Amino acid sequence: MTKDKIKRLALVGGTIITPFRVVKNGIIVIEGNKISELGKSGDIHIPDDSEIIDVSGRMICPGFVDLLVHGGGGFGFADENIESIEKVSKYSLKHGSTSVLASLFAKPEKQLLKDLSKLADYIESHPNSNIRGIHMEGPYLNKEFKGAMNANYLWTPTVQSWNKLWEASKGYIKIMTIAPELPGAQQVMRAAAQQGVVLSIGHSMATYDEIEVAIDNGAAHVTHIFNAMSPFHHRHPGIILGALLRNELKIELIADTLHVHPAVMEFILKIKGSNGIILVSDSIRAGGMHEGEYEFADQKVYMKAKKAYLADGTLAGSTLTLNMAVKNMVETANAKITEAIRMASLNGAKVVNFEHKKGILAVGKDADIVILNNDYEVETTILGGEIAYQKVEA
Numbered sequence: 001m002t003k004d005k006i007k008r009l010a011l012v013g014g015t016i017i018t019p020f021r022v023v024k025n026g027i028i029v030i031e032g033n034k035i036s037e038l039g040k041s042g043d044i045h046i047p048d049d050s051e052i053i054d055v056s057g058r059m060i061c062p063g064f065v066d067l068l069v070h071g072g073g074g075f076g077f078a079d080e081n082i083e084s085i086e087k088v089s090k091y092s093l094k095h096g097s098t099s100v101l102a103s104l105f106a107k108p109e110k111q112l113l114k115d116l117s118k119l120a121d122y123i124e125s126h127p128n129s130n131i132r133g134i135h136m137e138g139p140y141l142n143k144e145f146k147g148a149m150n151a152n153y154l155w156t157p158t159v160q161s162w163n164k165l166w167e168a169s170k171g172y173i174k175i176m177t178i179a180p181e182l183p184g185a186q187q188v189m190r191a192a193a194q195q196g197v198v199l200s201i202g203h204s205m206a207t208y209d210e211i212e213v214a215i216d217n218g219a220a221h222v223t224h225i226f227n228a229m230s231p232f233h234h235r236h237p238g239i240i241l242g243a244l245l246r247n248e249l250k251i252e253l254i255a256d257t258l259h260v261h262p263a264v265m266e267f268i269l270k271i272k273g274s275n276g277i278i279l280v281s282d283s284i285r286a287g288g289m290h291e292g293e294y295e296f297a298d299q300k301v302y303m304k305a306k307k308a309y310l311a312d313g314t315l316a317g318s319t320l321t322l323n324m325a326v327k328n329m330v331e332t333a334n335a336k337i338t339e340a341i342r343m344a345s346l347n348g349a350k351v352v353n354f355e356h357k358k359g360i361l362a363v364g365k366d367a368d369i370v371i372l373n374n375d376y377e378v379e380t381t382i383l384g385g386e387i388a389y390q391k392v393e394a
Helices: 083-094 109-125 159-168 185-194 208-216 239-245 262-272 322-332 337-344 346-351
Strands: 008-017 022-031 034-040 051-054 059-062 064-069 097-105 131-137 173-178 198-201 219-222 250-253 277-279 292-296 299-304 307-309 369-372 378-383 386-390
Touching: 008 337, 008 369, 059 337, 064 083, 064 131, 064 173, 064 322, 064 346, 083 097, 083 109, 083 378, 083 386, 097 109, 097 378, 109 131, 109 159, 159 185, 173 185, 185 198, 185 208, 198 208, 198 239, 208 219, 208 239, 219 239, 239 262, 250 262, 262 277, 262 322, 277 322, 277 337, 277 346, 322 337, 322 369, 337 346
Parallel strands: 008 051, 008 059, 064 097, 097 131, 131 173, 173 198, 198 219, 219 250, 250 277
Antiparallel strands: 008 022, 022 034, 059 369, 292 299, 299 307, 369 378, 378 386
16 A cells, blocks of 8 residues: 655745744745745755745745634624634634634623533534634623623632533633632632643733732733733732733733734833733634624624724724734834744744644644735735635735
8 A cells, every 4th residue: 555645835935934033035845734844945955746835025934823812704703603613713814823712701601601612512523723722711800890891791700610611611721811809719720720721810900919829820821911901000010010020921912003002012022022922813703894883792892993892982802813913013013023923923832832833933843834925914824734825816
């Protein structure tokens, strides 16, 4: 019996962002679902049976890792229709996200458990999808900083209710956003941390002292920094100071220039450094859609000029994509291209223990690759060595 022939692709002539170095006029050879060769064009031999793709004038980057995505393209992960998961998956691939945590929000118990079970079944039955796990944003959040969450749907923290969430998710909850100051939250955090869940502080009014206790109980993240949390105060420090000061905490940043001003994005880049920031989209179903009315957590959401908000003006997620987040960091926050790509790829991969195979371009790594033009538009997305999206020229 002859062994199946391994498919080879060769990306030729582009600028490779590894994302620690810039390799000009580089070549990447892909065999099957892995990178088999990478380097300067003069150093790489392209196998004769390779399909050659000329990417001259383009950037070749690791596929983006988006840890907070609720939806996009008119669909959401919390939709009743299971086909919506596939729709959001394709929307994410169109914008370069080859690894995504499908994000859910607080709902009544029966509905939320159903949403978790549905996502877990999809992930289990689609091992080659870009949907890699779940980010449970809630349901243990502070009503005082609910943001666009429905206050009526928030839960009181108990280990018993957490166990129901964990069981319904079949262990696919990778991150959970929680307000650590709530009564019972510490017990939930300990239980979740022991099951390998990354705990992210968000929708919270925790004090600095409470943040330190939260770190000891497994907190390692801060969800969408500056949004849905107590503002910075020099005499009454809270989450923001904790996020900037404590190296144990990584920051999730929505770099759309609406949630956080570009000057503040530049400030936290200087203070926290590119290794401490993870770019997330927090995209909702309005992402990529026309202006109009949408829905989030049984509430009306309005979208205008790429800004999604509730009737009272509260920002409701975003319409951002990570390729545009990279562009904004470079063009408005003075980030180097290597830093911006790293914040959109490897940093997120590290959080969910994917860094040994994703988020970086090197031999032996998964061939999850995004090709960008000079305006940071995605021209091609490669997932596991297969072309998952190709921009069609008008």
